[in-house]
Each structure stands twice: as structure tokens, then as C-alpha cells.
Amino acid sequence: MSTKTKKVAILTGAGFTKNFGGFLIENMNSEIYNSSFLHDFTDIKDMLSSEDNFEKVYSEIMFNPKVEEAAKKALRNAVAKTYQFLDEVLQKWWNNSDQPNIFNTYGLFDMFQRLLTGSGGKGIIFTLNQDLLLERLQKFCNTPGVLLNKDFKMHLPHNPFKPNYFVRLPDEDGVKIAKEQYENAGDVAYVKLHGSYGWLSSDGEEHIVMGTNKIDQIGREPLLRWYSEIFKSYIQEGDRKLLIIGYGFGD
Numbered sequence: 001m002s003t004k005t006k007k008v009a010i011l012t013g014a015g016f017t018k019n020f021g022g023f024l025i026e027n028m029n030s031e032i033y034n035s036s037f038l039h040d041f042t043d044i045k046d047m048l049s050s051e052d053n054f055e056k057v058y059s060e061i062m063f064n065p066k067v068e069e070a071a072k073k074a075l076r077n078a079v080a081k082t083y084q085f086l087d088e089v090l091q092k093w094w095n096n097s098d099q100p101n102i103f104n105t106y107g108l109f110d111m112f113q114r115l116l117t118g119s120g121g122k123g124i125i126f127t128l129n130q131d132l133l134l135e136r137l138q139k140f141c142n143t144p145g146v147l148l149n150k151d152f153k154m155h156l157p158h159n160p161f162k163p164n165y166f167v168r169l170p171d172e173d174g175v176k177i178a179k180e181q182y183e184n185a186g187d188v189a190y191v192k193l194h195g196s197y198g199w200l201s202s203d204g205e206e207h208i209v210m211g212t213n214k215i216d217q218i219g220r221e222p223l224l225r226w227y228s229e230i231f232k233s234y235i236q237e238g239d240r241k242l243l244i245i246g247y248g249f250g251d
Contacts, residue, residue, distance in 0.1 A: 003183045004121035008241045009234055010112065012127045015246020020105075020133055021093040023086055029054045031085060035078035041071055059211035079210070083197040087132050087161055109139050115243070116188045123188040126231055128247060130196045130208050132161065142186035144230075145170050145178035145223045146199065161198055171202040175222040191227050193218075 014024050023031065032038070033048045047057045061067050061075050116123025125134075135141045135148065149165040170178060182189070194209035201221055209217045209224065218224045234240060 005234060005237070005240075006116060006121045006123050007239060008115050008243060009124040009126060010115070011242050011244045011247060012125065012129060013245070013247025014129060015248070016127075017090070017129055017131050017133050018246060021089050022129075022131060022133065023082075023089075025053060025055075028082060031082040032075075032078045035081055037074045037078040037081065041074050044071060044075055055211050059213060062211065063213065079208070083130065083208070084161070087136075087197060090131060090133050090136055091159070105137070109137075112139075118187075122183070124191060124230070124234065125188065126191045126193055126234075126242075128194050130192065130194055132197060134190060141190050142188060143190045143192060143196075144182050144185060145175060145226070146196075148198075166198050166200050168200045168204060169202045169221065169223045172222045174202075175226050178223070179226065189230075191230055193224070193227050193231060195221070195224060 014022065016022075018024055029048060029052070032054050033045055038044055038048075044057065044061060047060065048054060051057050058075065058079065062072055112125070116125070127134075141148075146167060146169065149167060194214065197208065199208075202223070209221075211217070218228050235242065
């Protein structure tokens with residue numbers, strides 16, 4: 001990685017978003033299980049009820065050629081609806097001043113600011129999360145190679161993420177351009193290693209890296225493949241520290 005980076009980077013997992021009302025894996029399991037999309041698919045519901053990690057079920061269904069397309073579509077819709085609901089929950093958290101859990105967001109992002117900005121190279125926040133938390137908070141949301149829809153004002157109350165706000169990821173040529181712009185594209189890069197809600201793959205399909213074969217999925221998407229290279233280059237560079245928040249190393 002030719003771009004000079006700071007010695008400290010941040011890696012966030014689901015436990016980070018939980019501070020803002022987000023979902024841990026058991027919450028995701030429950031929401032997907034109770035989705036109306038799965039009402040007629042009792043086999044999938046049985047699998048979800050007997051498995052703690054919904055991603056294992058997702059892999060068994062989505063990547064099994066013997067499973068009928070209707071079942072795959074139902075599960076895909078259930079997962080998408082759960083991420084939509086998660087985004088609504090996060091939005092309500094930020095716009096509700098009467099929260100049951102007091103969380104000092106100003107102190108948190110002041111710490112991020114101190115660690116990641118200023119001289120010494122580009123700051124990086126790596127995340128395994130696919131929510132729109134930082135985008136909603138208008139904090140450190142400079143995501144290399146991805147431009148949010150300019151008509152969507154993330155910070156406005158009661159502003160749902162509509163289908164026309166989805167953005168298509170760049171193909172190989174687009175990623176080459178993003179790499180050329182990377183060094184001068186803001187002080188802090190927000191690198192979403194597993195993709196994001198609101199992103200479409202470079203071939204136009206809705207795409208979130210999920211399941212037990214994440215490496216293969218990442219390898220098929222040019223932007224995520226580049227993100228993986230950024231992460232590997234950073235941790236292999238030496239004399240680096242990674243501040244990990246809310247990640248249980250289950251992937």
C-alpha cells in the first residue's frame with residue numbers, strides 16, 4: 001500500500017453498533033426468523049431455530065444448488081428487510097434525545113478524531129458491519145470508491161433509505177480510478193470490508209458479504225477485493241496498532 005497511513009487504525013464489529021441500538025447476531029437471528037417472508041418456509045425457520053448463527057443457515061440455503069429459488073428469494077428478502085429495520089432503529093436512536101442508555105458519542109468521536117486525523121498519514125476505520133451508522137451520523141463516512149446518492153440527506157430525521165438510494169459498486173476499471181484518487185480522498189477512509197446495506201454489486205445485484213464463504217464472495221467483487229488488500233497491507237506493514245471495538249472474532 002503506497003499511501004502513507006497512521007500507525008493506529010480502528011476495526012469495528014457488531015458490538016460497536018450495539019451501543020447505538022444495533023443488533024448482535026442473536027438479534028439478527030430473531031428478526032430474520034420472524035420475518036413474514038419466511039412464513040411459508042418452515043424448513044428455513046427450523047434451521048434458524050436450531051442454529052445460533054444465521055450466517056451458517058444463509059450459506060446452507062443460498063449456496064446449495066438443490067434448494068429451490070423461491071426459498072432463496074424468501075431468505076434474501078428476509079435478510080434485506082432486517083437490515084432495513086436495523087437502519088430505521090439506528091436512525092431513531094440518533095434522533096431521539098430520550099434514550100434509555102446514555103452513550104457519549106461526542107467523547108467517542110473526539111477520540112476517533114485524535115487518533116485518525118492530522119499529520120502522519122491517512123487514518124483508516126475498518127469495519128465488518130454493513131449498517132449505515134457512521135453515514136447516518138455524518139462521521140468518518142468517506143468510503144473509497146463509493147459515492148452516496150447526493151439526494152439522500154443522511155442526517156435528516158425520518159428519512160428512510162429508499163431503493164433509488166442504492167449505489168452500484170465500481171467494476172475493475174472503476175476501482176483503478178478509485179485507487180488513483182485514494183491518497184487525496186479525505187483524511188480518514190471508512191473501509192467496509194464486508195460490503196454494506198445500500199450497495200449493489202458491480203453487476204447490479206444487491207450484495208452483502210454473508211455466510212461461511214466470505215473469502216470467495218469478497219474475491220468476486222473488485223471493490224471488496226481492493227478493501228481486503230488495504231487491510232492486509234496495513235496489518236503486515238509493521239509497527240501498527242489496531243484498536244478493535246465490538247468484534248468477537250467469529251468470522
